[in-house]
Amino acid sequence: RLVQGTNRCSGRLEVKTNQSWSSVCEKDFDLQDAKVVCREIGCGPPSVLQGALYGEAEAPVGSREFLCEGSESALLNCSSRKSSGRNSCSPGQAVGLTCSDNFRLVGEASRCAGRLEMLHQEEWRPVDVWYRYWNMNSAAAVCAELDCGSAVSARKSKEASYRPVWEIKFDCLQSGSALMNYLPYDGNSDQSLEFICSEREQTN
Structure with a gap:
């Protein structure tokens, strides 16, 4: 989901795993991943991908790096691996994403x-x-x-x-x-x- 954005196609990215929501660290997420997220939520392609664009993360930041090819139908269908960094993300580096509206x-x-x-x-x-x-x-x-x-x-x-x-x-x-x-x-x-x-x- 995208939260605290200006419309349904923008906001800070949160991913639900094991019944809880967590933010994603900017270094573990790229444009191919963003394309999948925008498609999954029914919006057009990504236009802005930037940390801290929609406020600081309130949810805990996950420690998974997503390895999407860009054609997957959902982010959790993408390959992923444990992030190379520690289980924390520097302030201001939770993924903020703006998709174009459809x-x-x-x-x-x-x-x-x-x-x-x-x-x-x-x-x-x-x-x-x-x-x-x-x-x-x-x-x-x-x-x-x-x-x-x-x-x-x-x-x-x-x-x-x-x-x-x-x-x-x-x-x-x-x-x-x-x-x-x-x-x-x-x-x-x-x-x-x-x-x-x-x-x-x-x-x-």
């Missing part, structure tokens, strides 16, 4: 406006959903998922031709549903979804 809005100046695209099987495509279930609750779910405040507007747009899209079911786009929990279908459509969100409100 949803984005494109085509406008703001990251919180534009056509909804999804990353699945390492391919970005526009998202289409059954029209009759489309409403502003759906838009609110998307804006919340992207950490973009509340929904201002949403519409379906028609493209000039059919192209590959990720089709998702109507219940993926309901307030309180995390889009990452739903697997898309491979499809072709001349429809796409466009949003304007309010941007995130600043809180003190």
Whole structure:
């Protein structure tokens, strides 16, 4: 899991073994390991890997070095070995990881406006959903998922031709549903979804 991050795709890495969570030392973790973690939690590829990015570790730091090849489906499926160092990690060296989100809005100046695209099987495509279930609750779910405040507007747009899209079911786009929990279908459509969100409100 990633904890204390700014969204579900960022935070300090903790690994559960024997019913307890522990942090991972930066020296025992590399980009190949990070790719596996990002895939496992349903996010896009890693963009930042840095110690102490998300605060000091509260959980104990484990003493295993991960030896992922990068294609594994889960971190605990990777080979590992006992860390060459002692069973401690210097302050500020617990792994902090930022993965890219697997949803984005494109085509406008703001990251919180534009056509909804999804990353699945390492391919970005526009998202289409059954029209009759489309409403502003759906838009609110998307804006919340992207950490973009509340929904201002949403519409379906028609493209000039059919192209590959990720089709998702109507219940993926309901307030309180995390889009990452739903697997898309491979499809072709001349429809796409466009949003304007309010941007995130600043809180003190």
